[in-house]
Amino acid sequence: MLKNLSPSFRSFWQQNRNNPKLLPVVIILVTLLLLVTFKLLQPEPPVKAQEEKTWTVQTAQLVDGKKSPQLELYGQVESPHTATITSIINADVKSLDVNEGQHVTQGQLLITLDDTDAKLALDDRTSYVAELEALIDSEKNRYKNDTAALKLEKSLVALAVKKLAREEKTSKTNLTSQSSFDSQKQALHNQKLALNTRQLSVTDHPARLAQLEARLSRNRALAQQAQNDLLRATVVAPFDGIVLKTMVSPGERVRPGEVLLEIYATDQVELRAQLPQKFIAIIKQSLADQLELTASVKTEASEHAVSLSRISGSIANGGHGIDALFVIDSEELDTLTIGDTLEMTLDLPAIDYVFSVPVSSIYGTNRIYRVEDERLVAVEVEKLGRQYREGKQFILVASEKLQAGDEIITTQLPHAFNGLKVEIHNATIADSKLSQQITSERP
Numbered sequence: 177m178l179k180n181l182s183p184s185f186r187s188f189w190q191q192n193r194n195n196p197k198l199l200p201v202v203i204i205l206v207t208l209l210l211l212v213t214f215k216l217l218q219p220e221p222p223v224k225a226q227e228e229k230t231w232t233v234q235t236a237q238l239v240d241g242k243k244s245p246q247l248e249l250y251g252q253v254e255s256p257h258t259a260t261i262t263s264i265i266n267a268d269v270k271s272l273d274v275n276e277g278q279h280v281t282q283g284q285l286l287i288t289l290d291d292t293d294a295k296l297a298l299d300d301r302t303s304y305v306a307e308l309e310a311l312i313d314s315e316k317n318r319y320k321n322d323t324a325a326l327k328l329e330k331s332l333v334a335l336a337v338k339k340l341a342r343e344e345k346t347s348k349t350n351l352t353s354q355s356s357f358d359s360q361k362q363a364l365h366n367q368k369l370a371l372n373t374r375q376l377s378v379t380d381h382p383a384r385l386a387q388l389e390a391r392l393s394r395n396r397a398l399a400q401q402a403q404n405d406l407l408r409a410t411v412v413a414p415f416d417g418i419v420l421k422t423m424v425s426p427g428e429r430v431r432p433g434e435v436l437l438e439i440y441a442t443d444q445v446e447l448r449a450q451l452p453q454k455f456i457a458i459i460k461q462s463l464a465d466q467l468e469l470t471a472s473v474k475t476e477a478s479e480h481a482v483s484l485s486r487i488s489g490s491i492a493n494g495g496h497g498i499d500a501l502f503v504i505d506s507e508e509l510d511t512l513t514i515g516d517t518l519e520m521t522l523d524l525p526a527i528d529y530v531f532s533v534p535v536s537s538i539y540g541t542n543r544i545y546r547v548e549d550e551r552l553v554a555v556e557v558e559k560l561g562r563q564y565r566e567g568k569q570f571i572l573v574a575s576e577k578l579q580a581g582d583e584i585i586t587t588q589l590p591h592a593f594n595g596l597k598v599e600i601h602n603a604t605i606a607d608s609k610l611s612q613q614i615t616s617e618r619p
Contacts (some may be wrong), residue, residue, distance in 0.1 A: 190420040226542040232597045233587040235547055236534065240580035242526035245572055249457060250471065251502060252445035253512045255414065255440035261286070263410040265294055278421055280413040280439065283389040287424070291409035298406050300401035308392040315388055318384055319381040326378055335366045417441045420514065440514060447473065447482055449520055456498050459487065462525050470501060471522040478509050484522070514585025521564055531578060532563055532570045534586045544573065544590055547583040552596045608616040 267289040274286050418437040424430060449471075451459060462469055469484040488499040502520075504512065512518075537544050541557060544553040557573035564570070583600065585592075 231598045233585045235583040238531045238582045244526045245524040247522040249449040249537050251449035251520045253516040255445050256259050256443035257444035262598045263434045265405045269428045277472045278419050284413045287411040289409040294406040298402035301402045304395040312388045329374045333367045415441045450497045471520045474519045530572045530574045544584045
């Protein structure tokens with residue numbers, strides 16, 4: 177073996193082979209040589225290619241057709257025919273014949289007031305009417321008498337004139353005295369004064385009669401008012417309705433204008449809801465085109481439809497929209513209470529070429545992802561409204577890049593981007609039924 181080594185190494189080995197320090201060095205060198213040899217002769221492990229990560233998603237298929245945007249509103253039950261009934265007379269309350277919340281029919285007795293004072297006032301006005309009627313009859317009789325007397329007065333004046341003329345002739349021939357002539361002249365003047373007085377009485381007859389008739393008309397009106405006040409001592413329901421509130425009790429003294437009770441008409445109940453500002457123009461145009469807009473109203477007992485009747489002519493309190501008024505079917509009135517606030521879903525006019533997608537499909541403000549060849553493709557969309565089905569919310573979107581049958585992801589991925597590889601895993605009908613069964617069996 178030493179023969180195969182170089183001469184210098186053989187010379188070094190022969191000189192130092194008996195050196196005790198040489199053996200450890202040799203062992204270390206041999207060990208290093210073996211390690212290097214094994215490292216160089218070791219086979220390299222196969223390199224495994226890195227696989228692209230695939231994200232599991234759920235999808236929904238786009239369905240074509242007209243779709244109606246919906247508004248979620250809150251409507252308050254109210255009645256435009258809410259009457260505040262007040263007292264017309266000063267009177268004591270004899271009886272309160274209804275209670276708060278009671279249904280009443282038109283003409284039903286509500287409150288009875290003491291009518292003693294009203295009867296006295298009616299008797300007083302009636303006596304004035306009778307007095308004036310008698311004065312008018314007297315004036316008419318007086319006119320007849322004055323008319324007849326006027327003719328006699330004119331005849332007497334004519335006789336007095338003739339008599340004075342004769343006296344004047346005889347006085348010129350000294351057949352009568354001057355005093356007799358003067359007496360005849362005075363008699364003529366007196367007769368003319370009487371004629372003028374009678375003529376004035378006849379002339380003033382229309383004015384006196386008109387004054388009396390005016391006073392009679394006024395007192396008849398006051399008597400009629402007293403009669404109405406007497407009738408109003410009995411307060412009855414002006415329409416079919418429900419008593420909202422009573423403000424008086426038996427034995428209480430009320431004055432004119434004091435509130436007795438409040439009542440609303442059961443056939444005039446409406447729902448008032450505030451519309452968002454951005455949808456007011458659409459709804460106004462729909463009403464102008466005579467399109468019927470309906471809303472679904474949820475109550476504790478059931479769910480029913482109401483129709484949009486009109487919208488308010490002014491901005492609602494707060495300045496954020498206009499109030500819409502919905503007509504309620506009379507069959508549903510018994511389930512509602514004035515002042516209730518109810519959830520409503522209003523259907524707007526249908527729109528063509530839109531798709532309904534779940535809220536979870538929307539990324540950012542206006543982006544959704546379509547699946548093509550197991551890759552995501554981003555599509556910018558325009559949001560045109562919302563829909564509410566089975567307690568879930570959907571967004572109506574439109575885009576020229578979308579068409580019916582496209583698969584849209586409904587899963588919210590943390591880092592979705594164009595080209596991301598996905599695997600579709602939608603729940604089958606059997607999986608859905610099994611999930612519902614497991615949920616129903618949970619304690």
